Amino acid sequence: MQKNRHSMLSNLMVVSGASLTIGLILGYPGWATSLGLIGWSLLQINRFNKLMDWFHKNDDQIELPETTGHWGELFDELSRVQRRQHTRETRLGNIIKRFQDSTSALQDAIIIIDKNNNLEWWNKSANRLLGLDDKTDQGKPIMNLLRDPRFVRYYKRGQYNDPITLPSPAHNDLKIQYQITRFGDADRLLVARDISRIIRLEQTRQDFVANASHELRTPLTVIRGYLETFLDQDLPRPLIRGLGSMQQQARRMENLVSDLLLLSRLEASHQVSDEQPIQIQNVIQHIMEGAEQLAQEKGHKFSLNIDPIHDLSGQEIELHSAFSNLVYNAVRYTPAGGNIKVSWWVDEQGGHFSVKDNGPGIESIHLPRLTERFYRVDESRSSASGGTGLGLAIVKHVLARHHGQLTIKSKVGKGSTFACHFPAENVGVRPEPGENTYEEQKLMGFQQVEDSKDNQTTP
Ligand code: ADP
Numbered sequence: 001m002q003k004n005r006h007s008m009l010s011n012l013m014v015v016s017g018a019s020l021t022i023g024l025i026l027g028y029p030g031w032a033t034s035l036g037l038i039g040w041s042l043l044q045i046n047r048f049n050k051l052m053d054w055f056h057k058n059d060d061q062i063e064l065p066e067t068t069g070h071w072g073e074l075f076d077e078l079s080r081v082q083r084r085q086h087t088r089e090t091r092l093g094n095i096i097k098r099f100q101d102s103t104s105a106l107q108d109a110i111i112i113i114d115k116n117n118n119l120e121w122w123n124k125s126a127n128r129l130l131g132l133d134d135k136t137d138q139g140k141p142i143m144n145l146l147r148d149p150r151f152v153r154y155y156k157r158g159q160y161n162d163p164i165t166l167p168s169p170a171h172n173d174l175k176i177q178y179q180i181t182r183f184g185d186a187d188r189l190l191v192a193r194d195i196s197r198i199i200r201l202e203q204t205r206q207d208f209v210a211n212a213s214h215e216l217r218t219p220l221t222v223i224r225g226y227l228e229t230f231l232d233q234d235l236p237r238p239l240i241r242g243l244g245s246m247q248q249q250a251r252r253m254e255n256l257v258s259d260l261l262l263l264s265r266l267e268a269s270h271q272v273s274d275e276q277p278i279q280i281q282n283v284i285q286h287i288m289e290g291a292e293q294l295a296q297e298k299g300h301k302f303s304l305n306i307d308p309i310h311d312l313s314g315q316e317i318e319l320h321s322a323f324s325n326l327v328y329n330a331v332r333y334t335p336a337g338g339n340i341k342v343s344w345w346v347d348e349q350g351g352h353f354s355v356k357d358n359g360p361g362i363e364s365i366h367l368p369r370l371t372e373r374f375y376r377v378d379e380s381r382s383s384a385s386g387g388t389g390l391g392l393a394i395v396k397h398v399l400a401r402h403h404g405q406l407t408i409k410s411k412v413g414k415g416s417t418f419a420c421h422f423p424a425e426n427v428g429v430r431p432e433p434g435e436n437t438y439e440e441q442k443l444m445g446f447q448q449v450e451d452s453k454d455n456q457t458t459p
Helices: 002-026 029-057 069-105 124-130 149-157 196-232 237-268 280-298 316-333 364-369 379-385 391-401 438-444 446-452
Strands: 109-113 119-122 164-167 175-183 187-194 276-278 301-306 310-314 339-347 350-357 405-411 415-423 427-429
Touching: 002 029, 002 069, 029 069, 069 124, 109 124, 124 187, 149 164, 149 175, 196 237, 237 391, 276 316, 280 301, 280 310, 280 316, 280 339, 280 350, 310 316, 316 339, 316 350, 316 391, 316 415, 364 405, 391 405, 391 415
Parallel strands: 301 339
Antiparallel strands: 109 119, 109 187, 164 175, 175 187, 276 310, 310 427, 339 350, 350 415, 405 415
């Protein structure tokens, strides 16, 4: 451009010089110079108009006219820029087309949501799986289209580490797994996957386990009944030993069957339907009464630290089962003369139940897998203890259904602490006559209740 400006200036000087010279020869230097400058200006205006015409047509396909001089250089430069831009646009267009082709081929629905929670773009599968319409849904709020309250809650909470599975808004029989990822300037990418087949397979597996366990129950009851009758008779000693061992194994199988049945029931739904305020103090006392005899046989010492006024909202049988699994594990795995501490306390984070023992402890490599079905740290130790291998799997499922979490801390040779943590909104102070009911407290929020009754226990 700098070069062009110079060439334009020298061009003007040449025209003025030439017309002045001709004017001097002809004896009219003023007229000749003026005419030369007017001619030069008209030529510039003409070229400028051509350039403006080209700009206004704004069509990539129209070539700039051929010219010489500084205008020619300018036109060439603009043509080069135009060609470069055209190549870049074609390349970007190809990339977008390939991206659209590949996302159309995807079975999963992909939706881009802008920072105002409106739909910006989606692929073809989103139309099929979620019933989106290319013509009418563009720019609409996502929550107008995916209205399920569970999705709205998930979307608003903003914690997208885990996906959520819900029926499709377009086809009720399809089960869709939604996963959101944030990107750019508060935009979101929503991936929706049809997992109906996986869920059907999982259901078949659960049904099989539940049916098989159920079918095993009756023959086992008959076998155990006969064994009990035989053992009541006056039999020779070797026979009594054999029958005793058979009875022990039959009892173990019964425990296994009932744990499998409980697990299948827990797996059937992810949420407790009949939630009620549970007096945790009573649940713990009941478990202790059952565990007392076994603990005495092993010479264990129990210590309790129980918050007597805070209740937990949930399902009593399930919570009883989860807590007793932890207490019985501590009793069974701690060598004779151990100390076991059972605690229930409430703080700002929520309610916590823990069982601490000074038993053999567990190596850290086992901890992540401990809640898997039939996972055992030490096969011989577990078989001797009579466990089914399903105890901690049951605990994990019960806690998931109560929005709780299990934490395990353990040191080899020092002992283990198994703790269940429940969210604050599931905990409340047991009302005294005339006070707010538990449900009212839940609505008021845990903190207010805490302020009004400052009485809590920590282990
Ligand atoms: P099991 O019926 O075999 O006890 P669980 O699922 O209850 O099955 O426990 C899984 C494994 O975790 C057990 O086999 C045992 O090795 C280990 N475990 C559980 N609780 C304790 C504990 N308090 N101390 C040491 N090991 C434990």
